[in-house]
Amino acid sequence: xxxxxxDEQMWNRVIALHAQVEQRLTAVLQRTHGLxxxxxxxxxxxxxxxDDELRMQELANLLGLNQSSVTRLVGRLDAAGFAHRxxxxxxxxxxxxxxxxxxxxxxxxxxxxxRATLGSALDDAPEGPALRKAxx
Numbered sequence: 001x002x003x004x005x006x007d008e009q010m011w012n013r014v015i016a017l018h019a020q021v022e023q024r025l026t027a028v029l030q031r032t033h034g035l036x037x038x039x040x041x042x043x044x045x046x047x048x049x050x051d052d053e054l055r056m057q058e059l060a061n062l063l064g065l066n067q068s069s070v071t072r073l074v075g076r077l078d079a080a081g082f083a084h085r086x087x088x089x090x091x092x093x094x095x096x097x098x099x100x101x102x103x104x105x106x107x108x109x110x111x112x113x114x115r116a117t118l119g120s121a122l123d124d125a126p127e128g129p130a131l132r133k134a135x136x
Contacts, residue, residue: 021121028117033110038063038073040114043082043107046099053086053098082106 022037029035035043045062046052054062060070074097077083082103088094099107 017125020125021118024117024121025114028113029110032113033106035106035110036076038065039077039082040107040110042070042073042077042097043099043103044111046083046097047104047107049099052104053096055088056085056095056097059097077103 026037029037029040033040041063042059045059046054056070056074057067059074060067063070063073065073074083074085077097078085080102081100083097083099086096086098088096
């Protein structure tokens with residue numbers, strides 16, 4: 001078997017593990033906290049950001065989303081009262097997303113579920129323990 005074949009097989013296992021873990025995380029967050037996975041991650045990035053805000057483009061880059069997807073995501077967070085948009089005072093074209101107290105509360109309430117589910121999903125996956133050891 002060539003190196004290319006092994007690399008491709010390894011990559012396919014990583015993709016399969018990623019999909020399995022994401023499915024479990026999505027189910028728990030939605031069922032328990034009423035959040036989608038991207039919404040949870042956005043709130044996490046906003047919670048960790050200086051001044052609790054990020055430019056829309058920064059948030060899109062952190063989430064791996066395009067501009068229109070992050071706009072829809074922030075719209076959902078805004079409608080739920082978890083974040084709001086704010087114009088940059090120095091550059092009126094710049095738009096920030098700012099986490100609200102309710103958004104921080106929801107994120108913190110969901111974080112333990114997310115972490116517990118992530119840990120158990122990795123432990124349950126055949127590749128999980130080996131991956132942890134390799135990265136560890």
